Amino acid sequence: MEKKVTKIGVLTSGGDSPGMNAAIRAVVRTGIYHGMEVYGIMRGYSGMVENEIVRMESKSVANIIQRGGTILKTSRCKEFFTPEGRKTAYENLKKHGINGLIIIGGDGSFRGAQIFSNEFDIPCIGLPGTIDKDIAGTDFTIGFDTAVNTAVEAIDKIRDTADAHDRLFIIEVMGRDAGYIALHSGIATGAENILIPERKTIIDDIIKALEEKERRHKLVNLIVVAEGEEFGGADEVAKVIKKRLPQQEVRVCILGHIQRGGSPSCMDRLIASRMGYHAVECLMENRHNVFVGIVNNKMNYTPLNEAVKKKQRISEEWMTVVKILSS
Structure with missing residues (x-):
């Protein structure tokens, strides 16, 4: 886990959310700026299992920040949640020399990343891409x-x-x-x-x-x-x-x-860009197996094993506001 990350794989997993493309763009361009190779993994974990992995350049992410959905596509992959599927995925990453992963998705995607990183020597960073805002450790999620x-x-x-x-x-x-x-x-x-x-x-x-x-x-x-x-x-x-x-x-x-769907809001573009940048910084600083969030406008890093156990909780104050204002 302490060896230098030189080649990054980035994927989007689970349900799509507006702003995922902004996050992909930030990861690709930050990685290239620091002299790394960046690879896009198509269709989430399915692309890892089926070796749908493509080299990305700065121009690969031109003119996408305003687009909804995800240029890398997304899916849910049952095969990845088997030991055999994860072993195949790992072998495919080795073929490309990928030694760091950035996963944009929700808690199910983080759960897969945690298991995969525990089994193999590839550090993972999560970015909270979900419209539901149901992940503890960040004030907002992408989308x-x-x-x-x-x-x-x-x-x-x-x-x-x-x-x-x-x-x-x-x-x-x-x-x-x-x-x-x-x-x-x-x-x-x-x-x-x-x-x-x-x-x-x-x-x-x-x-x-x-x-x-x-x-x-x-x-x-x-x-x-x-x-x-x-x-x-x-x-x-x-x-x-x-x-x-x-x-x-x-x-x-x-x-x-x-x-x-739809073009992401200014806020989603900003937080996705900021999170994508810091995800690459985490890999460079050997801060591994965390998801990158924002709390009180400051970066917050939550271990993946904690992120998959906790849910964002709705406070009683919100419910009181609802009751009073709707009367």
Whole structure:
């Protein structure tokens, strides 16, 4: 682990997120600046197993900082999570002389990196690329800001039609295990209720609140629901409300994968560039097997074995803000 890293492999793994290309660009150009060779590994860990590895130059990452998605493609690779698959991946890296890896992805990607680095002599650095913002050790993840702004823009437009017809709209945003997109977009758009996986949904309280708002003639209501909420998402919540409040005109809107795409925001481009630069610096400084985050606007380095065990937690303060502002 203490030997000098001279050839870096970079890959994107798991779900795509806006800003991944900015991170790739930063890794490639920082590595080349320091005299290293940089290789792009296509389709995440699948490319390691199948030897889809290409040499990258500075021009390889020209004109990509503003693009969503990832030029390296991404996938989920079951074969990599077998000893045989990881051995094949390692042999392919050796063929190219790659002796350092930078993985852009979420906690599942970090888990794979940790196992791989423990088995073989290749140091790994993780960059948190996920729209869910569910990794402890960083204030923001690459793609979260863009995804939230996409959701806010959509919900603002939905409010216009809800107001025109005096309707209740139940809007589902992404967040299978984490409610940050729902929380942030819900507060920013003045939602009456925000339902997230981290908190038990008490449907009776929602019904009572809607009845009270109806008595006050507040007929325009928005409920933002994370897809992983315990009732099963917006459709299931709507069924219960329609049954309990048959006079209420209810509509459901599922935003879906539009939250993953689009040109990354300024913030996502900046943090991705900063993290990509520091990932290469970590390899040069023998600071290995960590993921690079930003806490209070300063770089923060969390060991990969800790990162895969911890989740970013939603504070009680946020929930109090939601309760007070939606009353």
